Structure formats: C-alpha cells, structure tokens
Amino acid sequence: MKPAAFDYVRAESLDEALGVLAAEGGDARILAGGQSLMAMLNMRLAKPEVLIDIMRLAELDRIEDESGTVTVGAGVRQATLMAWPGLGAKLPLAALALPWTGHVQTRSKGTVCGSIAHADPSAEMPLVLLALGGSVHLRSAKRRRRLAAGDFLTGMMATARADDELIEAVSFPVVAGGRxxxxxxxxxxxxxxxxxxxxxxxxxxxxxxxxxxxxxxxxxxxxxxxxxxxxxxxxxxxxxxxxxxxxxxxxxxxxxxxxxxxxxxxxxxxx
Amino acid sequence: MSRLASDRRAPVRFTLNGASAEGEAEPRLLLTDFLRHQIGATGTHVGCEHGVCGACTITIDGHLARACLTLAVQIEGCAVRTVEGLAPAPDRLGTLQSAFRRHHALQCGFCTAGILMSLDHFLREHPAPGESEIRDLLSGHLCRCTGYTPIVRAALEAAVELARNAGGEKG
Missing domain, CATH: 3.30.390.50 (CO dehydrogenase flavoprotein, C-terminal domain)
Structure with a gap:
C-alpha cells in the first residue's frame, strides 16, 4: 500500500527538527532509517501530518566512547554500529544481538535509536539496552532528559517520549570484563x-x-x-x-x- | 530547512546507474513507484511494500536499501544503483547474471532483481564468501520458485569467477 499524504521536512540542524516538533507535536514523526516507520506508513498504521527526516544531520551520526559508556547517536545505522571497531570489546552483548536485528538489507538503513523508539516487544536493541541498564537521551526544544531503558519502554510500541521530544542518542554502559x-x-x-x-x-x-x-x-x-x-x-x-x-x-x-x-x-x- | 508540502511535487535530482536523472515527486511517493512510473526503470520490482520480500532492493550511495521503505524525495543528490546497472551492455549479461542463468537460479524472476542487487553489493565486499554467509544474505529475500539452493550455487560460482577476474570486468 501507499502512505497517506504528509509534508516532508529535511532537517538541516537539530534545532530545526526540534522546532518543527515543538510546533507540530503529535502530528509529526521523526524519520530516521525508516525500516519500521516507513512500513507503518505504507500500511497506514501511522498517518503523520509531517515527517521530519534527521538522516542528514552529521551531529547525530556519532558513536562516542567515554568513561565507561558508549553513546550511539540517533543517526547511527545498525550496520555502522556492527562495524564499529570497539564493539566486541565494549559492547559484546550488542555484537551478539545485532546479527539477529533484521537482515543485512535492513540493518544497512535502520538505526539503533530508531529500533528503540519503535519499541517493538520482540526487537533486539531495546532488549540489549535494558539488559545492560542503558538509558535514552530525549531532547525537545525546551529541555533534555535521560530515562533508564526500563522507564522509557512503557508498553507494546509505547514509550515515555513526549510528543515534542526526539531521541538524540542512547547510552550503553560498558560492562568491563563482564560476561x-x-x-x-x-x-x-x-x-x-x-x-x-x-x-x-x-x-x-x-x-x-x-x-x-x-x-x-x-x-x-x-x-x-x-x-x-x-x-x-x-x-x-x-x-x-x-x-x-x-x-x-x-x-x-x-x-x-x-x-x-x-x-x-x-x-x-x-x- | 526545506519543507516540501504534501500536495506539491518537488524536483528530485540524482544519479541512476552512473547517469544523472531527474524527476518530480510528492513527499509520499515511494522510491519504487518513482523509479518505475516516473523514471521508467521497471527493473526494480514491487512486492510486499513493507520491507520484507526484498524484491525492490537497490543501493543508495553504496548501501543496500529497500526502495519501498524509501521516499523518492530522500534520494535528492544521491547515487542510486538498480538492476539495470548490472549488465555491461544491453546484449550481454554480467558475471553474476550469467551464473544465475547457468544454475537456473530464477524461474518467474520476480525476486531476482533484488537478489542480484544484494549479491552484487555483497560480493564486492566479500570476494570469498562461504555458503552460510550467502544464505544469511538471502534471508533478506523471499523466492517462491527456486528453493534458494540454485541461487546459492550461482552466487558461489560467480564469487569464484569474479575473484579470478578481479581487476577485469565486474559483473
């Protein structure tokens, strides 16, 4: 099937994306890798008025490894994290779970944060974030907050994200030497x-x-x-x-x- | 910021198999429909339209993608490769395509365009793949004719041939 009509915003900065979210609220959806949202649009399970594409924001396409935490930005694709040289040593659980996250052809586009935002109960990335005691970095035009994975995931495809917020990144604690x-x-x-x-x-x-x-x-x-x-x-x-x-x-x-x-x-x- | 209105067509400029191309798309137009109906490149097939069957698999800026999970307006400025780009000339098949033909790796051909694109991309990065890697790659595609085994054989044979000819013609 085909999506219902929507306006398309190609965000050129994070502030722009947050501004549109603040103005449109629940009528807008963030489009990242699109491997869940696009399917929902095609099946008309989601009918947003506005799609905000964040995939051209270089500031979100970052993996940061600092003080015992690996922070994965909202633009980082699953394939990118899988190919990250530090993965096996820092996040061995993610290294085990990523090959089960969709297929080669969807991991090449789908993002780590997008999978967590979608919150499918059978998805691997939310499971790994919860198992490691990780957190979700939420941001709106007005504020930033961090929620523990268990507080963020509230139900089947339901999360604690407010309408004007987007996931800026997720943080996975490094379990040093942990099994x-x-x-x-x-x-x-x-x-x-x-x-x-x-x-x-x-x-x-x-x-x-x-x-x-x-x-x-x-x-x-x-x-x-x-x-x-x-x-x-x-x-x-x-x-x-x-x-x-x-x-x-x-x-x-x-x-x-x-x-x-x-x-x-x-x-x-x-x- | 560029905001494209839902009821207006926006120009989309991109390269298709190395040649510059241009069309117009409303925001909601899927890349599959854009390629087929606007550009006339009907090699990319439309199956499930929710990213599962793999018939519409192409590459965008060197990354595999489901065209049905991509908006036409998203490929502005991107390099798109489709199955039309695989043959070295209109009357000649590429190495991978020839292997498919020899091994009867297709029957109805509906899934083939997507599978060829996945394999073409994969074999460039993995010149000596094992059968399990090929099967893992193929799990992102549905074929209802072949039972996959002939596709695996064709892929493995093409890999050997491509490795032998490395530096020469790429298929």
Missing part, C-alpha cells in the same frame, strides 16, 4: 523473535532479560543461582511474563523457551 550471552528463537535469523534472551553478569550474580514474550522486554536480577533454585526462578519468571498464544507460537512454547534458554544463558554467564 554476557544472547540467544534468540525466530522462524529465520532476522525475523521477529519468538523469544529472545540476553544475560549479563552483575556484581552479585546475573541479570536475565527476555524479549518477545511480554509487551515490553523484562529483566530480572538474581544472585548466583544454580540447580533447582535457578529452575524455580526461571519458572516463576516465565509465568510472570504473561505469555500469549499468537500466530507464531503458543504461550506454553514461549514459557518453555524462557526456561530452557534462560538456564543455558545464566549458566554460561555464571560459569
């Missing part, structure tokens, strides 16, 4: 996750984050668990996610995957 693991089950690699799990070693034990099951990715922090204590924790977590049956999998299958993959990943990280 992490990622596994996903999808029909094919690159398709929407049926279940995606990420585990990260913490000072006291492990954090397990699960995407594709609840309306948002959900994380649990546990001490060092093993044996039946780990099985019980995973079982309780699997039920708390309130899985539903859909076209792709039953709720029971999803709970099974959370238990099985969760156990493997937790053991891998704690070993």
């Amino acid at each position: 992490c693991a990622f596994r996903e089950v999808a029909r094919r690699q690159g398709d929407f996750a049926i279940v995606a799990c990420a585990a990260v070693g913490t000072r006291t034990g492990v954090r397990l984050a699960v995407g594709g099951v609840a309306d948002v990715p959900v994380a649990r922090d546990w001490p060092r668990l093993d044996g039946s204590a780990l099985d019980d924790a995973l079982n309780a977590f699997a039920y708390e996610l309130d899985a539903r049956d859909d076209l792709h999998a039953t709720a029971r299958y999803r709970r099974d995957l959370v238990r099985l993959i969760g156990r493997d990943l937790v053991r891998e990280v704690l070993s």
Whole structure:
C-alpha cells in the first residue's frame, strides 16, 4: 500500500527538527532509517501530518566512547554500529544481538535509536539496552532528559517520549570484563523473535532479560543461582511474563523457551 | 530547512546507474513507484511494500536499501544503483547474471532483481564468501520458485569467477 499524504521536512540542524516538533507535536514523526516507520506508513498504521527526516544531520551520526559508556547517536545505522571497531570489546552483548536485528538489507538503513523508539516487544536493541541498564537521551526544544531503558519502554510500541521530544542518542554502559550471552528463537535469523534472551553478569550474580514474550522486554536480577533454585526462578519468571498464544507460537512454547534458554544463558554467564 | 508540502511535487535530482536523472515527486511517493512510473526503470520490482520480500532492493550511495521503505524525495543528490546497472551492455549479461542463468537460479524472476542487487553489493565486499554467509544474505529475500539452493550455487560460482577476474570486468 501507499502512505497517506504528509509534508516532508529535511532537517538541516537539530534545532530545526526540534522546532518543527515543538510546533507540530503529535502530528509529526521523526524519520530516521525508516525500516519500521516507513512500513507503518505504507500500511497506514501511522498517518503523520509531517515527517521530519534527521538522516542528514552529521551531529547525530556519532558513536562516542567515554568513561565507561558508549553513546550511539540517533543517526547511527545498525550496520555502522556492527562495524564499529570497539564493539566486541565494549559492547559484546550488542555484537551478539545485532546479527539477529533484521537482515543485512535492513540493518544497512535502520538505526539503533530508531529500533528503540519503535519499541517493538520482540526487537533486539531495546532488549540489549535494558539488559545492560542503558538509558535514552530525549531532547525537545525546551529541555533534555535521560530515562533508564526500563522507564522509557512503557508498553507494546509505547514509550515515555513526549510528543515534542526526539531521541538524540542512547547510552550503553560498558560492562568491563563482564560476561554476557544472547540467544534468540525466530522462524529465520532476522525475523521477529519468538523469544529472545540476553544475560549479563552483575556484581552479585546475573541479570536475565527476555524479549518477545511480554509487551515490553523484562529483566530480572538474581544472585548466583544454580540447580533447582535457578529452575524455580526461571519458572516463576516465565509465568510472570504473561505469555500469549499468537500466530507464531503458543504461550506454553514461549514459557518453555524462557526456561530452557534462560538456564543455558545464566549458566554460561555464571560459569 | 526545506519543507516540501504534501500536495506539491518537488524536483528530485540524482544519479541512476552512473547517469544523472531527474524527476518530480510528492513527499509520499515511494522510491519504487518513482523509479518505475516516473523514471521508467521497471527493473526494480514491487512486492510486499513493507520491507520484507526484498524484491525492490537497490543501493543508495553504496548501501543496500529497500526502495519501498524509501521516499523518492530522500534520494535528492544521491547515487542510486538498480538492476539495470548490472549488465555491461544491453546484449550481454554480467558475471553474476550469467551464473544465475547457468544454475537456473530464477524461474518467474520476480525476486531476482533484488537478489542480484544484494549479491552484487555483497560480493564486492566479500570476494570469498562461504555458503552460510550467502544464505544469511538471502534471508533478506523471499523466492517462491527456486528453493534458494540454485541461487546459492550461482552466487558461489560467480564469487569464484569474479575473484579470478578481479581487476577485469565486474559483473
């Protein structure tokens, strides 16, 4: 299908983009890589009055690595982060998850921040941001604020972003020397996750984050668990996610995957 | 700032397979429809129109892109390559295209333009790919005729041939 009509703004500075957002509010949408938004426009699931294209803003196309945090600007494409030389050492969890984020042909255009802004519950980038305890940098013409990933992601394709705000960047904490693991089950690699799990070693034990099951990715922090204590924790977590049956999998299958993959990943990280 | 009104056509200047091209587009016009209906370059096919099937895959400024997830007005000043740019001459197939023909890597041909563009781009950056890399690349395309195996064979053979001829003709 074809999109409904809209005005198109090619922003030449961030202030311009913020000015249009301030004036148009909820009638405007930010267009970055377009790999989610354009599909929604084509299917008329979104009908904005104005599209603000931010992809010609060099100031947003930056990866900054400072004081234990990697900050990825709103213009950074998934393929660019994947090719960033520091990725394996600084953000090994992102290195594991990015090959599952869409396909070669969509990662070449789709942005890291765009995926987080879209907030699909099965998407890998929001899951990684949550698992690492990262944050979202929001900016409007009037103010800047930072929200923890868990506070930003509020529901299925719903976020705490106000109508006049855009995501300027996201920050991933570097877990120095930390262990992490990622596994996903999808029909094919690159398709929407049926279940995606990420585990990260913490000072006291492990954090397990699960995407594709609840309306948002959900994380649990546990001490060092093993044996039946780990099985019980995973079982309780699997039920708390309130899985539903859909076209792709039953709720029971999803709970099974959370238990099985969760156990493997937790053991891998704690070993 | 340039703001293009929803009901007005704006000029779009770009290069298509190395030659300068120009057309007019309303903001909502998709690049697929712009290329096919305005420019007359019908090699780029329109399948699902939501980025899944891969039939419309092209390159923009050297990066793979779904033309159906791109607005025509976004390619102002960009270098676009489409399947029309692959053949060295109107009556000759490129190396990759010839391999597709030899291996029966297409039947109806609907998906082929997009797959050729992905492979052409990929083989330039990965001159000695393995089968798993080719299959990973092909996961971004849907083909309902071939079962993919002939496409993988054609891609692997073309890779060897392109590597052998490196410095000579690129297909």
